[in-house]
Amino acid sequence: MPAKKLKSRILLVNGTIIDPYTKQIFLGDILIEEGRISKIGKIISDSNIEKIDCSGKIITHGFCDLHVHFREPGREDKETLESGSMAAMSGGFTRVCVMPNTNPPLDSPEAINFIIKKADECPIYIHPIGAVTKMQAGNDLTEMGLMEKEGAVAFSDDGLPIQDGSMMRIALEYSNLIKVPIINHSEDECLRANGLMNEGVVSTKLGLDGNSDLAESLMVNRDLELADFTNSKLHIPHVSSSKSVDLIRRKKRVNSKISAEVTPHHLYFNEEALNTFDTNLKVAPPIRTESDRRSLIQAIKEGVIDCIATDHAPHTLDDKETTFDLASFGMIGLESCFGIINKVLVKQEGMELLDVISLLTVNPRKIMNFEMDLFKIGRPAEITILDPDVEYIFKKNHIQSLSVNSPFLGETMIGKTQYTISKNILFSNE
Amino acid sequence: MLKNKHLLGLAGYPAEDIQTIIDTAFNFREVLERPIKKVPSLQGVTIVNLFFENSTRTRISFELAQKRLSADTVNFSASSSSLKKGESFKDTAQNIEAMKIDAVVMRHPTPGAPKHLTEFIDSIIINAGDGTHEHPTQAILDMMSLHEKFGKLKGLKVAIIGDILHSRVALSNIYGLITMGAEVVLCGPPNLIPHHAEELGVVVNHNINEVLDWADAINVLRIQRERMGKGLIPSIREYRSLFGITSTRLKTLKKEIVVMHPGPINRGVEIDGVVADGDQAIILDQVLNGVASRMAILFLLCSGKKINEES
Numbered sequence: 178m179p180a181k182k183l184k185s186r187i188l189l190v191n192g193t194i195i196d197p198y199t200k201q202i203f204l205g206d207i208l209i210e211e212g213r214i215s216k217i218g219k220i221i222s223d224s225n226i227e228k229i230d231c232s233g234k235i236i237t238h239g240f241c242d243l244h245v246h247f248r249e250p251g252r253e254d255k256e257t258l259e260s261g262s263m264a265a266m267s268g269g270f271t272r273v274c275v276m277p278n279t280n281p282p283l284d285s286p287e288a289i290n291f292i293i294k295k296a297d298e299c300p301i302y303i304h305p306i307g308a309v310t311k312m313q314a315g316n317d318l319t320e321m322g323l324m325e326k327e328g329a330v331a332f333s334d335d336g337l338p339i340q341d342g343s344m345m346r347i348a349l350e351y352s353n354l355i356k357v358p359i360i361n362h363s364e365d366e367c368l369r370a371n372g373l374m375n376e377g378v379v380s381t382k383l384g385l386d387g388n389s390d391l392a393e394s395l396m397v398n399r400d401l402e403l404a405d406f407t408n409s410k411l412h413i414p415h416v417s418s419s420k421s422v423d424l425i426r427r428k429k430r431v432n433s434k435i436s437a438e439v440t441p442h443h444l445y446f447n448e449e450a451l452n453t454f455d456t457n458l459k460v461a462p463p464i465r466t467e468s469d470r471r472s473l474i475q476a477i478k479e480g481v482i483d484c485i486a487t488d489h490a491p492h493t494l495d496d497k498e499t500t501f502d503l504a505s506f507g508m509i510g511l512e513s514c515f516g517i518i519n520k521v522l523v524k525q526e527g528m529e530l531l532d533v534i535s536l537l538t539v540n541p542r543k544i545m546n547f548e549m550d551l552f553k554i555g556r557p558a559e560i561t562i563l564d565p566d567v568e569y570i571f572k573k574n575h576i577q578s579l580s581v582n583s584p585f586l587g588e589t590m591i592g593k594t595q596y597t598i599s600k601n602i603l604f605s606n607e
Numbered sequence: 608m609l610k611n612k613h614l615l616g617l618a619g620y621p622a623e624d625i626q627t628i629i630d631t632a633f634n635f636r637e638v639l640e641r642p643i644k645k646v647p648s649l650q651g652v653t654i655v656n657l658f659f660e661n662s663t664r665t666r667i668s669f670e671l672a673q674k675r676l677s678a679d680t681v682n683f684s685a686s687s688s689s690l691k692k693g694e695s696f697k698d699t700a701q702n703i704e705a706m707k708i709d710a711v712v713m714r715h716p717t718p719g720a721p722k723h724l725t726e727f728i729d730s731i732i733i734n735a736g737d738g739t740h741e742h743p744t745q746a747i748l749d750m751m752s753l754h755e756k757f758g759k760l761k762g763l764k765v766a767i768i769g770d771i772l773h774s775r776v777a778l779s780n781i782y783g784l785i786t787m788g789a790e791v792v793l794c795g796p797p798n799l800i801p802h803h804a805e806e807l808g809v810v811v812n813h814n815i816n817e818v819l820d821w822a823d824a825i826n827v828l829r830i831q832r833e834r835m836g837k838g839l840i841p842s843i844r845e846y847r848s849l850f851g852i853t854s855t856r857l858k859t860l861k862k863e864i865v866v867m868h869p870g871p872i873n874r875g876v877e878i879d880g881v882v883a884d885g886d887q888a889i890i891l892d893q894v895l896n897g898v899a900s901r902m903a904i905l906f907l908l909c910s911g912k913k914i915n916e917e918s
Contacts (some may be wrong), residue, residue: 384740453720500717
């Protein structure tokens with residue numbers, strides 16, 4: 178097994194420590210005792226302590242993903258909290274938020290409690306996101322107050338966008354009681370219609386029903402205005418279009434309670450990739466044009482988009498090895514995240530590694546009000562050790578998830594998370 | 608020999624291969640004029656007609672082409688709904704191939720289904736229409752018919768008229784005609800022409816009279832009556848008045864243009880009965896050329912397989 182319990186004392190030696198909270202970068206060692214950070218700096222060690230040689234590597238905060246689907250309860254053949262944890266650790270993640278579109282959905286305090294209890298036995302920190310409406314049906318509010326008490330950190334109807342504007346207003350107003358974000362997958366169902374991919378020249382060439390960027394941006398606009406009006410926290414997931422970026426940019430200038438995420442696949446692919454009819458690229462919202470991709474990268478650089486989230490969405494082979502109309506939406510993304518993000522943003526776009534790591538650590542934690550100062554002495558160690566320069570081809574053996582629906586298979590990655598430490602467990606990709 | 612193993616569509620298909628198919632089709636057209644219309648070219652080759660969507664003329668045209676070439680053929684029809692309930696597309700395809708066949712002619716309601724089929728089985732795949740994507744054999748027979756009439760395709764002015772958005776015939780014709788050097792104009796109600804159509808290298812013009820003035824030939828698409836109920840077309844009366852190919856319209860033109868239609872025709876909707884039956888229409892030549900074109904395609908793709916396996 179790639180995961181094992183940490184020794185009571187372990188020393189990470191001679192790494193480049195990047196602390197995205199203090200924004201410091203320095204050469205040094207980290208001593209972990211009984212799973213907690215005990216010392217950081219130049220540490221003189223005795224010979225009988227277990228060491229991990231980190232020379233040439235980066236030691237940083239464990240990554241945090243605000244948007245994953247671990248399929249439990251209901252589709253444990255696709256993913257479980259346990260297998261999802263392994264996928265997360267393999268990708269350097271120590272903390273994730275799971276979406277409520279399970280079966281049954283996470284729409285009650287009891288369902289939230291089920292996740293919290295199960296998560297307690299998992300090697301990473303798993304936070305449930307509760308459904309906004311009962312059965313995600315868009316009609317009646319869930320017991321958001323009680324669910325928050327049980328441990329729900331945000332509320333979302335996930336892939337079933339709240340179509341009714343007055344329902345969205347009610348949800349945002351009510352969320353002010355508990356001051357957690359509402360996350361709405363922005364997509365106007367009427368405009369989306371049967372859309373299977375971005376509406377553009379490629380969908381025209383392929384004869385596939387298009388899903389216009391307007392389906393997203395019109396609802397983003399509605400949600401931004403409603404959040405402004407209700408003075409509530411709104412988080413916009415997986416932004417995919419240039420039009421949405423423009424709207425978010427404008428609103429963020431006057432409203433500090435708005436946040437947004439983007440996925441690695443929207444930063445890496447453009448619609449041309451769909452020319453092969455690869456069902457692994459069928460995803461909601463769809464992969465859009467190169468110009469949209471450029472806008473998303475620009476939005477990251479400007480801070481208009483706050484963080485990276487994978488929207489890790491496991492599906493069985495049968496769900497994907499079919500015709501395009503019947504294939505399920507979604508792709509897995511935890512294991513491939515860093516190698517793609519680092520390749521696009523650091524290697525191709527010239528961003529600083531510290532800033533890119535922030536997109537995976539302090540920025541998402543800030544949105545969810547999680548502890549951000551992970552290198553504080555005495556804190557339980559949540560650490561990722563990575564090599565930002567190693568190049569490799571992404572293959573099935575890099576996947577820990579129960580599902581393998583990744584369009585990144587066969588792509589060249591740059592950068593790899595090698596060790597992940599969380600809850601006194603050491604995960605190794607070596 | 609053709610460069611590609613399969614015929615999935617005309618997007619990116621080489622011009623010289625389209626020309627080879629058309630030239631070969633004219634040879635087979637001669638065979639079809641003989642008293643005995645059968646040649647032994649594909650003896651011993653087994654072809655499955657895998658139809659996941661209803662089709663009369665395309666299926667009969669393929670079947671006839673296969674019989675004229677002496678191939679062994681099997682027909683499989685399944686509505687996509689029964690498929691959704693039971694066996695998956697992949698299982699159906701793999702089961703049929705396990706019975707040792709050489710080629711599959713497939714019609715399917717979903718764009719890309721023939722491409723997916725190439726990932727599941729090794730046989731030669733010929734696309735007989737995949738949803739609103741392509742219908743390459745129809746475009747080849749249309750181009751053959753234009754070639755027969757004009758002696759060339761390069762520089763021809765061809766208008767495609769009707770519901771372009773839901774048409775695989777239009778898309779394959781656009782690809783094929785542009786590759787062969789023809790000019791293409793699309794005409795129809797704005798909501799039935801893809802928003803990004805001009806990026807395909809065609810001109811969009813909603814004025815039917817201007818388009819008819821410009822064209823050497825028109826390809827009139829069937830207006831599917833089921834579109835009417837969905838608010839896409841206000842009424843038959845309105846459509847006929849704005850886009851119908853009426854004898855009155857054709858009479859006002861200074862020249863005679865060639866009229867094509869892939870069938871089945873809605874007389875009095877997209878085209879007048881008199882026009883469809885008139886001298887300018889080559890609709891029945893298209894049907895005959897369809898058999899010849901499909902013979903050419905089957906021969907060019909499958910005879911290589913026969914030789915390889917014998918040697």
